[in-house]
Amino acid sequence: MSEGEMVMATFVLVPGAFHGAWWFEPLARRLVAEGHDARAAELTGVGERVHLSSGTVNLDTHIQDVVNVIEYADLTDVVLVAHSYGGMVITGAADRLADSGRVRALVYLDAFVPQDGDSVWTLSPQVWRDRYVAGVGADGFSMAPPPFLTEPRVTSQPLATMLQSIALTGASDKIEHRHYVYMSAYEGTPFTQFRDRLSAEPSWTVHSLPFGHNVMSQCPDEIHALLLDVAIRVTTG
Template sequence: MTTYVLVPGAWHGAWVFEPLARGLRRAGHEAYPLSLTGVGSRRHLLTPSVNLDTHIDDVANLLLDEDVRDAVLVGHSYGGMVVTGAADRLPDRVEGLVYVDAPVPEDGQSLWSLVTENERAWYLGGTSANGYASAPLPFFDPRATPHPLASLLQAVRLEGGLERFRAKSYVYAAGWPTPSPFTEVYERLAALPEWRTYSLDSGHNVMRDAPEELLEVLLSHGEPA
C-alpha cells in the first residue's frame, strides 16, 4: 500500500483531486487530497500572511498528524513548489515525488521566477480587490477561489536535493493553448535516468483532461522501469 498526498495548484482545492483519490483508494492505497490554507474549503483562512511556508506546513503537518512515513507527494502546478518544500522538511517521511505539469524548484527559486510573463499576469489579476489575493481566471471551475499572492512570490528554501528520494516522476501536459512554462523542465528531466517522465495529450488541468492516464502513472510510480 502507498500513501499519496495530493496537492493542488493555485486557486484550486482538494476537490480537483477527489476523483483521482477515489481511484487510488479503489486500488488499495491511501490518498489525502489537500485544500491549502486560504484556498478551497479553507478560504476563510485567507490573510496577507499566508505564503509558501504556510502551505509547506500544511503538508508537513499532515504527514506528522497521520504518521505517514512512506508518502508519495503529488503536486500539480504551484503544488510542485509545495511538495518540494515539504519533502525537504521531512525527507524521512517521503518515499517519492510526482510533479504534474509543475515547477521543480531549486533553493532560492519562486514560482514567479520560474514562469513566463503570461502566468505572471494571471497571478496579478484581481489583486486590486484586497491587494493580497489573486483572483481565479474566468475559465476555471466555479469552485476555484482567490489564492494568496505571497505564496506565488516567495522563494523556497531547501537544505538538500531531490537525489535523496528514490522515485521521481514528471507528468507534462502537451496540450497548452499557449507555450508552456514547463517545457524546459520536462525536456531536462527526460534526459536524466533517475526520473520517469510522461507527456500526456492534455491541457494543464491533467486531473480533468487525462484522469485515467494520470491514475495509471501514479499506480506505477516506484515500480521497476
C-alpha cells in the same frame, strides 16, 4: 494485475493554484476504493480553507500544511503528488521530510520543479506574471482566479504564495523515485523548461502525455494508471 498482486500505497495529493482538495478528491476516492491510503491536501487560504486567507499566508504556509498532513497522520512510504503550483509545495515538503524517510516518491503533474531561491514568479513568463498581478483584489493580497477557470469551486489565492522564494537544502535529492509528467497539448505551457531540464538528469523519469493542463478532467484514467505504476516501482525497487 490480480487482486492478490495489488500493491498498497500511500498517496498525498496537492492541488494547484486556486484549487482546493476537492479537485483531487475523485482520484483519492478511486485509490481508496482500491485499498490504498490516499488523501488530498487542503492548503491554507485556498479552496475549502479560503476563509483563512490573509496577507501572511505564503509558500512556507502551504509547505507546512503538507508536512503536517504527513507527520500528524504518521504516514510513511508516501507517494507525494502535485499539480501545477503544487510542485512548489511538494518540493519544499520533500526537502523538509527527506531525512525522515517518510517520502518515497515524488510525482509532478505538469508542475513547477523549483531549485533553491526560485519562486513561481521567477519561473513564470511575463504573461502569467501579468495575470497574477491583474487578479489582486481589493484586499491587496488575494489573486482572483483567471477567467478561464470556470469551475465554480475555484477561489482566490494569496499572492505571497507566488512571490516567495523557496529555500531548499537539496535533501530531497535523496528521494529515489522522482517522476515528471509533461502535458504536451497545453498551449503556451510554462512547463517545457522542467521537462527539458529533468530529461537530462538520470535520477528523474520523465513522461509525456498528449493532453492539456487540466489533467483531472482530460486524462484521469492515464494519471491513475501512472500513479499505480509509480507505487509498484516504490514497492519493488
